[in-house]
Amino acid sequence: MAQIELLDVNKTYAVGNNVVKAVDGVTLEIEKGEFISIVGHSGSGKTTLLSIIGGILSPSTGRVVVDNTDIYALDEDRLSEYRALKIGCIFQFSSLLPVLTAKENLLLPTVFRPEKGNGFEKKAVEHLALVGLEDKIDAHPSQLSGGQQRRVAIARAFMNDPDIIIADEPTGDLDEETEAEVMELFKGINRQRGITFILVTHSSELAKDATRRLRMTRGRIQEL
Amino acid sequence: MKFSLLSLALKNLKRKSFRTAVLITSIGLLVSILVFGTSFLLTISSSIKRSTDRLGADLLVVPVGARDFAEEVLLETKAKNFYMDKSIIEKVGKIEGIEKLTYQTYLTTIYGLCCDIPAVKVVAFNQETDFIIKPWLERAIGRKLGKGEVIIGAEAAENFELLDVDRSTLFGMKFNMAGVLEKTGTGLDNALFVSDENIGEIIERGKSGLRPDQISLIFTKVKKGLDPYAVGRSVEGEILEVDVIARSDMGKKIISTLKDINGIFLLTIVLACLLSTFLAWTIFSAIVNERLREVGIMRAIGAKGSHIVKMFIIEVFTIGLIGSLSGVMFGNYLSLTLSRVFGLLRDVAGTLTLMERVEVSLLGLAVGTGICIIGALSSIIRIKRLEPLMALKEG
Ligand SMILES: Nc1ncnc2c1ncn2[C@@H]1O[C@H](COP(=O)(O)OP(=O)(O)OP(=O)(O)O)[C@@H](O)[C@H]1O
Ligand SMILES: [Mg+2]
Numbered sequence: 001m002a003q004i005e006l007l008d009v010n011k012t013y014a015v016g017n018n019v020v021k022a023v024d025g026v027t028l029e030i031e032k033g034e035f036i037s038i039v040g041h042s043g044s045g046k047t048t049l050l051s052i053i054g055g056i057l058s059p060s061t062g063r064v065v066v067d068n069t070d071i072y073a074l075d076e077d078r079l080s081e082y083r084a085l086k087i088g089c090i091f092q093f094s095s096l097l098p099v100l101t102a103k104e105n106l107l108l109p110t111v112f113r114p115e116k117g118n119g120f121e122k123k124a125v126e127h128l129a130l131v132g133l134e135d136k137i138d139a140h141p142s143q144l145s146g147g148q149q150r151r152v153a154i155a156r157a158f159m160n161d162p163d164i165i166i167a168d169e170p171t172g173d174l175d176e177e178t179e180a181e182v183m184e185l186f187k188g189i190n191r192q193r194g195i196t197f198i199l200v201t202h203s204s205e206l207a208k209d210a211t212r213r214l215r216m217t218r219g220r221i222q223e224l
Numbered sequence: 225m226k227f228s229l230l231s232l233a234l235k236n237l238k239r240k241s242f243r244t245a246v247l248i249t250s251i252g253l254l255v256s257i258l259v260f261g262t263s264f265l266l267t268i269s270s271s272i273k274r275s276t277d278r279l280g281a282d283l284l285v286v287p288v289g290a291r292d293f294a295e296e297v298l299l300e301t302k303a304k305n306f307y308m309d310k311s312i313i314e315k316v317g318k319i320e321g322i323e324k325l326t327y328q329t330y331l332t333t334i335y336g337l338c339c340d341i342p343a344v345k346v347v348a349f350n351q352e353t354d355f356i357i358k359p360w361l362e363r364a365i366g367r368k369l370g371k372g373e374v375i376i377g378a379e380a381a382e383n384f385e386l387l388d389v390d391r392s393t394l395f396g397m398k399f400n401m402a403g404v405l406e407k408t409g410t411g412l413d414n415a416l417f418v419s420d421e422n423i424g425e426i427i428e429r430g431k432s433g434l435r436p437d438q439i440s441l442i443f444t445k446v447k448k449g450l451d452p453y454a455v456g457r458s459v460e461g462e463i464l465e466v467d468v469i470a471r472s473d474m475g476k477k478i479i480s481t482l483k484d485i486n487g488i489f490l491l492t493i494v495l496a497c498l499l500s501t502f503l504a505w506t507i508f509s510a511i512v513n514e515r516l517r518e519v520g521i522m523r524a525i526g527a528k529g530s531h532i533v534k535m536f537i538i539e540v541f542t543i544g545l546i547g548s549l550s551g552v553m554f555g556n557y558l559s560l561t562l563s564r565v566f567g568l569l570r571d572v573a574g575t576l577t578l579m580e581r582v583e584v585s586l587l588g589l590a591v592g593t594g595i596c597i598i599g600a601l602s603s604i605i606r607i608k609r610l611e612p613l614m615a616l617k618e619g
Contacts, residue, residue: 056524056612077528083612084526091616095521099235107227112526121227160526 001068002029003196004053004164009062011048011219022048023059024219032163033194035187037207039224040216046200047092047168049216053198054166055083066164084112088157092168092200095153096141102128102152103137109159120159127155130185132178146173154182158189164196171206183209229531233538236515247507248547254500255551255592256558261489262584263559267576268482281356281443282452284469285316285325285459291467294441297330297345298411305330307438308465315463316442321455323447326353329420330440331395331432344380345415346394348423356443357417365403369419374399377415378407396429397422497595504599508540512603519607520616529608540600541593548592552585 011023022045030036040046051057052064058072065071071082083089096105106124110117128137131151141149150173157165165186171179183206190197199210207213213224237244286294290306297304313327329348349357351368361368361375369375374394381404393399399418407413426432446452456468512519519532559576576584607615 051613054524056616057614058611077530080523080526080528083524087526089524091521091524093616095524095616097232097518097521099239100232104227104231108232108522109525111227111229111232112522112528112531156525 003032003067004028004030005063005065006053007063007065009049009052009059009064011045011052011057012060021219023052026062026219026221028214028221030196030198032196033190035190035197035209035211036199036214037210037212038198038200038214038216038221039202039204039207040200044216045219046216048219049221050166050168050198050200053164054087054089055079056089080112081114084109084114085160086163088160088162088165088195090154090157090165090167090170092172094141094146094149096149096156098141101138101140102133102144105141105152106156106159109156113160123159124155127158128152131155131182147175147178150174151178151182162195164198167197167199169200169202171201171203179206229535230538233535233542236535237539237542240511243511244543247543248550250500250503251544251547251592251596252551252554254496254595255548255588256555257496258493258591259552259555259584259588260558260562261493262587263555263576263581265486265489266580266584267559268486282446282471283322283444283456283459284471285312285442285444285463285466286440286469288465288467290441291469294469296411305332305440307434307440310437310439312463312466313439313442316444316459316466319455319459319462321447321450321458323445324353324355325442325444326350326355327439327442328356329423329434329438331426331434345411347412347415347417348420348426349417350420355445360405361417364405369402369417371419371421372397372399373402373418375402375417376404377413377417378405379413380416394418395426395431397425497591501595501599504596505602508596508600509603512536512600512607516607516610516615516618520610520612520614520618523610523612523615532608533604536600536604537597540596544593544596545589547596548589551592552588555588556581556585 006026006028009023009026010021013020013022024045026049038046038049048057052059053066055064055071063070063072066082066086069082071079074082089095096102097108100108103121103124106127107120110120125134125137128134131154133148133151133155136144136148136152141152144152150170154167154170157167167186171182174182186197186199187209189195197210199206201207215222215224284294284298287306287308293304293306307329310327313325316322317325327350331346331348332344347357364375394416405413405417423434424436427434427436446455452470456470459468460466519527522532522535523529610618
């Protein structure tokens with residue numbers, strides 16, 4: 001049984017009288033530990049599909065089964081727990097809370113864990129060091145560059161030890177060197193811990209590193 | 225401090241510190257109006273009730289036309305004189321249904337006459353028949369007043385502290401101070417009491433303007449089981465020179481005026497609360513909406529609807545609580561100081577008990593925080609229902 005199964009997933013948006021088909025009949029199986037890259041033109045439905053897998057956008061039709069659970073059949077709170085514990089989310093856009101410092105932004109997802117744990121402070125500091133921000137622990141997002149903010153968001157995604165990382169152009173604002181470092185980090189974590197990565201990217205260079213490559217075209221998916 | 229939703233909420237408040245301060249002040253002002261207004265209403269109603277309850281008589285017989293004067297003297301602190309002939313006592317006593325009666329004569333000292341005792345109400349009461357002063361007198365000195373003795377009302381006593389009472393005179397007569405009465409919460413707290421055995425001598429000295437055989441009013445008790453109103457009507461019917469006030473009528477005019485004031489106050493308070501709820505609603509929905517994106521992010525990384533609600537409720541509750549607390553303090557301060565400034569409040573003797581103050585304060589707290597939470601609730605509920613990605617994009 002695959003870790004993630006998408007069964008004929010559709011997502012349509014109503015815009016005025018028109019209907020936009022953002023995701024069109026996607027059926028897909030993803031095994032645990034896969035490193036998947038998705039490329040596609042702007043507006044082809046990549047963010048929409050990723051959001052559906054991440055439990056933050058319900059599909060119009062179709063089912064998303066993760067570890068044998070139809071996640072959109074779960075109640076609100078169980079779905080929130082799925083997001084908190086199974087998924088690590090790295091967004092295309094800036095996603096830090098402005099009132100919180102870098103470290104506090106990392107601690108935020110741990111607050112949402114159903115069971116409280118310990119040692120998160122230490123873990124947050126370690127994670128920030130992993131993305132090269134050990135000297136920015138107490139900085140607020142407004143005091144960080146775009147690329148630094150992005151790295152904080154990346155570090156945050158790993159705080160609750162997720163099984164699956166969904167990353168929407170995670171290296172968008174990063175220079176080539178940092179981009180390469182982040183990719184190395186991802187691949188290392190993928191190998192060591194068997195975390196599944198689903199990565200959207202515009203760069204076919206990065207896409208090459210994946211164990212499996214997909215392309216989206218007008219809501220439809222195809223293997224490369 | 226360990227990082228938690230509480231710290232996030234407090235940081236959110238701090239980020240918009242000016243707005244937070246304005247909100248707290250507004251809630252504070254509203255609650256202070258509420259606390260002050262309610263204290264005002266309670267003071268007045270309870271003081272009226274106390275005054276009438278403590279009079280101990282069912283019917284008051286006063287000279288025709290003196291009804292309002294009598295109420296002012298008994299319920300407020302005014303000093304006014306009104307008289308009728310002593311022969312009326314006998315006539316009232318003969319009326320069917322009157323069980324017992326006693327009478328009093330009111331005099332006012334004239335400023336400057338008697339060794340600078342300021343104008344004060346003096347009540348000469350008949351000790352043989354008295355049942356009005358008696359319970360208080362017993363508590364104060366445990367015996368009857370002798371001739372040439374005076375006992376002083378609780379509030380009047382405060383004014384006399386500075387005087388050398390032993391050397392002062394009343395109407396040119398020397399009196400010994402027998403003691404001070406406990407507070408009754410009526411206008412009588414501001415009077416001096418003497419036995420009516422002294423009246424002869426007071427008249428002889430000629431410094432009071434009082435003529436022989438004058439009394440001010442008669443207190444009566446009605447026989448058990450009889451309707452005081454019916455008895456009162458027959459007193460008025462048979463004796464043309466008098467008006468009768470039934471105990472439940474006591475202070476009716478003042479009460480109805482005060483009731484109107486109460487009504488206006490209450491209306492103002494209710495309108496202010498409604499207005500504040502609407503304002504809170506607009507302001508908090510604006511606050512919630514500008515945070516849509518943040519809520520979307522929090523939900524996307526695992527926050528439950530209840531986490532979002534909790535965060536906003538902490539923020540709103542903090543504003544409401546701090547605002548209400550300062551409002552409670554300010555409102556109580558107002559009601560304590562203004563009661564000394566406004567004549568109306570000074571005249572109706574009596575203040576709130578500690579318990580009543582606590583209750584009013586709790587009411588203020590509940591309304592102040594309640595308004596904030598109710599105002600914010602609809603927006604909070606709407607926002608927590610949004611799909612995370614939609615909230616993210618809308619923001
Ligand atoms: N909330 C929405 N309402 C209406 N249409 C939407 C909405 N969100 C997305 N769409 C449409 O759905 C389609 C897919 O959008 P999506 O964001 O998934 O594209 P994408 O592949 O991530 O693009 P990009 O590479 O630019 O990020 C687009 O045509 C977009 O216009
Ligand atoms: Mg996208």
